[in-house]
Amino acid sequence: MSLSDFLSNATSKWLRDDGPDSDIVISSRVRIARNLTDRSFPMLASERDKQSLLDEVAAAVQQPDVQKLGRFELLKMGDLTDVEKQVLVEKHLISPALLEAQGGAVILREDEEISVMVNEEDHLRLQCLLPGYQLDGAYQMVNRLDDALEETLDFSFDETKGYLTACPTNVGTGMRASVMMHLPALVLTGQIGRILSAVTHVGLAVRGIYGEGTDALGNLFQISNQITLGQSEAEIIGNLHGVARQIVDHERGARQYLLRDGKEQIEDRVCRSFGILAYARQIDSKEAMQRLSDVRLGIDLGIIKGVSANILKELMVATQPGFLQKYFGHEMSPDVRDVKRASLMRERLRMEDGE
């Protein structure tokens, strides 16, 4: 199979499509936790309990209200190979914790924009993941799925505590909303630390997508709400929205500054990185992420032309271990992986030449 066929078959819609503000906001995600009444949470549930929960949820998905939202497929973790599971994690469709949970499963919509983890920490974790800045859209979609499932499932709900969850840090709305942002100019201009610490002071959490804190690989940061009780869904999303908008503005400002006050430097940096990705024969994931970030910045600033901006998110996922193994069809040691990663990068950049 050619690389372009492989990528279009193997990647989720959020990885292929663009969205609003996608020069900075890579993706928007809303996840909500729901639990059924009277059943133990998965941590204490027996194998049989978990199977019966899964049966009940699978039946609920067959209901017309849910089917109206699209075609869904149920994948049991126990039926998947290690590589298949790894790829689901790399596409951000399931959490690594689901791999360790006995009796775990995921219900996926065809386009992979919607996924429901079953028997993770909570009975259900509904997720909508969209490209670019679409927090409202993601919440609306998850909300509709929640209503449709609630037609036949009895969710644990308390008038004062809201939706009851296994961990008290999720109780209330049970909702985590997050945006993944590419912030290379804020990192290059040294403003990132100040901005991130400000963010944590307003009840939001920041983490690197790969790696922690300001050393986030690929300059990718995820900003999410910490509080789930005492604020409505609209307030949570509104807060996150307000902060995300400001960060987008700061990043845009910093990019203009780089172009104005250090044009040669920034051109050299992104073109050098492009050269390395186009010709390297082996590259580790850390360097690959940094070079991809530079190239993406180069594309956004108009320095690199004729390369699609999607290359960052597509390759940041496609060069993870599970994806590499899936594409090349065999397990490999880390140093072989570095060689294959470089080869996949070169091939992907050549695809662009033909366009």
Place this chain on the structure above:
Amino acid sequence: MLCEQCGERPATVHFTEIVQGQKSEFHLCESCAREKGQAAYEAMVGAFSVNQLLSGLLHLDPTATQRAGAPASRCENCGLTFQQFAQIGRFGCPNCYQAFSHELGNLLKRVQSSDQHTGKIPRRRGGVIGARRELSRLRQEMHMRVVEERFEEAAQLRDRIRSLEQQLESQA
């Protein structure tokens, strides 16, 4: 190392149990660990990080420590004790919230900054709750109108409150 309990399978679950200051170590195979219910909870303690934060909060609160030290309160539905919750930082089932409401004290408020849900209500099962929330909102609004001496609007609100109250009573 072989499992201490059955002596047949390799011990893969290792944990320390502290009961009344007495520390004992266990090395069990998975199936014996599962049988020894307690073991399963304890073995999981290491896997989380939020729990440490939570149990830190619980232990910082002297009244919570006292309560946690008192004869264990236990959730009738799932069997989890409050001490186990304090260690794991996870509830065993939805009923735990009610079962441990006394011991939890203001934990939720400290973790979450509030202890009152103001967000979504389940569409199908939450009808009554939604009506009650609407009722209290209308009452507040009515009082404000009275204070502002906008009596006509207050009277309209009063009528809506009455009809909502009747609706709620007929459902109860």
